[in-house]
Amino acid sequence: MGLVHLFFFLLLEMFILSGILAFLETICRYYSLSLSIGHPPKVFEFDIDTGSDLTWVQCDAPCNGCTKPVNDLYKPKKHVLVRCEHPSCGAVHFPGSPQCETPDDQCDFEVEYVDHGSVTGVMVTDLFSLRLTNGSLIRPRLTFGCAYDVKNPGPYPPPSTAGVLALGNGKASILSQLQSFDLIRNVIGHCLSGKGGGYLFLGYDLVPSSGIVWMPMSDGVKHYLSSPAELLFGGKPTGIKNLKIVFDSGSSYTYFCLRVYEAVLDLVSRGLTGKPLNTVHDQALPICWKGPKPFKSVHDVKNYFSSLTLSFTNTRNIQLQLPPEAYLIVTEHGNACLGVLNGTEAGLGDFNIIGDISLQDKMVVYDNEKQQIGWVSANCDRLPNLDSDYNEDIQQPYAANFGILEENHPATQASSKSNMRVHKREL
Secondary structure, eight states: OOOOOOOEEEEEETTEEEEEEEEEEEETTEEEEEEEETTTTEEEEEEEETTOOOOEEEBOSSOBSOSSOGGGSBOOOGGGBOBTTSHHHHHHHTTSOOOOSSTTSBOEEEEEBTTSOEEEEEEEEEEEEEEETTSOEEOOEEEEEEEEEEEOOSSSOOOSSSEEEEOOSSTTSHHHHHHHTTSSOSEEEEEEOTTSOEEEEEESTTSOSSSOEEEEBOTTOSSOBBSOEEEEETTEEOSOOOBEEEEOTTOSSEEEOHHHHHHHHHHHHHHTTTSSOEEOOOSSOSSEEEOSSOOSSGGGTGGGSOOEEEEETTSTTOEEEEOGGGTEEEETTSOEEEOEEETTTTTOTTEEEEOHHHHBTEEEEEETTTTEEEEEEOOTTSOSSSOHHHHGGGOSOOSOOTTEEOTTOOOOOOOBOOOOOOOOOOO
């Protein structure tokens, strides 16, 4: 699968730094971007995750379980360590408190993910190199995790990125830090292309003035949780209501809790009665079908399936449409597989996760200032409302074929529980 090298820059209006923009690339089904950290700057590739708050990078402390060669790891220095007394350590452990013997202790952390993976490390602060559109460079000092113990006990390999860029709305997130420096407004958006790639932006610059559908977020939670939703199938009510829906770019697939997952399987299966599809075993995903001949893309098979719709019950006429291409994938064997998984089995409880597969070809905006989530169908291969100089940089088709799944494709980079524990390793 070909990859597109991306760059990162800021949008500048007059004297006000109002937004940050990055282009994304796809590795298998992970969307990633590249950022430079340290002095001198070193480039690291990050998986983007709106479902967690703590940004981290694999680091040489030394590292257990890291996927990158030693020369590609972040190398912390003593002066970059965050101490327990620093406010940013409290933000990482919020609403709890750091477990430290003295205020001068280093700030340790552990994040557990719902896919049973975990990351342990120490908090550091270092320079992030961000280039402005006028050619100048700013280097804000941001706090993030230096991960020296990475565990991935699941059956799928982790992404090949060096770490996770966490873009949740918690106090420790990069988004919150940049806002505290008055560099951006507390808004994030992404547009994930079904062809691979796309773009990520911080601030209001790319938010459409019209056409976008807005829905209130739930207050007092660290995830991007919507108002309750009802599930429709083929435009008709299913009787499934009061669903808790989380928008999470860190999950490759969509997850429904057990009662919803089983209902969707039953509805989809009954909808295929009399159609030329048969169930088949495929290593990519649990539920798959084969046709009379191998499918080349989702477009070859989508007409056999009906749309799913999430209708948000506390807002009038607000719906998230999930056509078949938003919940199906085609594997390298030419089979069609259901990109909706059992969230209860994954440890999500009664939460339902809308992952990357269902967010493709939509601009999705998380407005933390107005406490609302918005979306609109979009061409994610091109930037809206920017000078042609920038559009030309991403006009060419992406080499990554998002319709073909690698056989050893990872199931998810699931949302974190933000469960912080202290594991000492003095650096």
